[in-house]
Amino acid sequence: MERNELCWCGSGKKYKRCHMAMEEKMEQLREAGHIVPGRELLKTPAQIEAIKKSAELNTAVLDHVAKHIHAGMSTEDIDVLVHDFTVSHGGIPAPLGYEGFPKSVCTSLNNEICHGIPDKNVILQEGDIINVDVSTILDGYFSDASRMFKIGTVSERAERIVRVTEECVELGLKAAKPWGHLGDIADAIYTHAQKNGYSVVEDIGGHGIGLEFHEEPFVSYVTPKGSEMVLVPGMMFTIEPMLNEGSPDFFVDEDNDWTVYTIDDGLSAQIEYMVLVTETGIEVLTK
Template sequence: MKIGRNDACWCGSGQKYKRCHMQMDERIEHYRALGHEVPGRELIKTPEQIARIKESAAVNNGLLDYITPFVKAGISTGEIDRLVEEYTRGAGAVPAPLHYNGFPKSVCTSLNSEVCHGIPSSDVVLKEGDIINVDVSTILDGYFSDASRMFMIGEVSDAAQRLVQVAKECVEVGIAALKPWGFMGDMGEAVHEHALKNGYSVVREIGGHGVGLEFHEEPFVSYVSKRGAEMLLVPGMMFTVEPMVNEGTDRVVTDEKNGWTVYTADGKLSAQWESMVLITEDGVEILSC
């Protein structure tokens, strides 16, 4: 139904449409008419939703800070999972991965050649030289947040250390390329270029995602896209920047037994950092990292 200029805005702010989202909607329609992919209203978070999602993100950030000193040689990934669930529930929240489409644990722990979705186990014990991604996601009062960090266990090889560093830089250059009324592909190409110039590849099949009201929302976020392409970036959009950077080929395989864990096809190392971001009127805000 068409909203009149003096009607209440669709976002629930209580303001008249002409003083709230009307100009934004008109600008979006201009880009749509030019043939660009644009977000629907369901992808644009309202101020109230943003405030509640930030509360979830605060728990998620606190969880990552809490878990950091425990991620060292001698701990099992199963114990990391226990600590994650204990902290999350103690904060009045719920681990988003637990039982999500059948995932059996509260956190993803992806080790060495595991690209993502590693399943914690008491049988997997971290040792000197390992690299591991710990990916935590939180539901607080129905609002979702998501982020991950890489950890280097003790003394790691120079090659592993460099990969972890460049993967972090890929997130940083990607976020730097984000701006309101730009395009998702601006970020994707910046990420891909940085990985390639350092001799690495970026996984194509798996990317980031919208987040906030659900664990995984539209749009799919590619890191091998082109500038000026993909979805228009509009204030209020929220998604993850989480390129999976591989030491060798960008090809991946999924564990046939558990149906979840993704590995590099050539058995070489993979690294990933994840930040959750909000497009604002004048830039980008990192909510969880």
């Protein structure tokens, strides 16, 4: 763009006073061999404000689940909670119908890594751990987050994997800095998981989000520090590592072609934050 043109981001500022210096820095990094996002991955101020409203609803949905989840209810009951709350507040459950997914939320129990399908015959039992993964569309904008819930009193091994997963996400968040790399997040997460005896699922990771359900970049949690895409202000993505007790390998349910299970029947846990890279740090939009 010309220096005195209005910036492409819609801020109303001239390019020279808005994104010009940042894009010059991005070009220098690209020429030095770093992976740098294109403009299509950088959210504009107007888009950020709209996505934040979607994120607020997504968080409210998870808070609603937290108030009502209990032993004796089915995972189908969780789906009803999510669907009804989302729709009654003007949103759309993003998973419903996505590539044929039949429900409004993913409910992944114990040895299920992700993409568990709610079922009226799957009843929560005392001692279970379950990941509830909520994704919301509001006015065309997408948000995403998941939480682990412990049903009643759980075993020490169940409590520990949930706790370490949460620690991994927080350490990954702490490692994320503007002009750092996605690999910095991965290294912090992988190192802490390994230190505590857990493996990290390699082939399923986080993703860009906001204008679509899943955008670039793919966010790995097994790559080295200083690798992968540069974290440029305006990027928006999820941090959602999946930790397994044993092998990081998995298989997908042949009957529904969605639910992902640990290969050795060990426990798995996942926690998901949605974050925005700003000029001064990382802003958590959902958790």
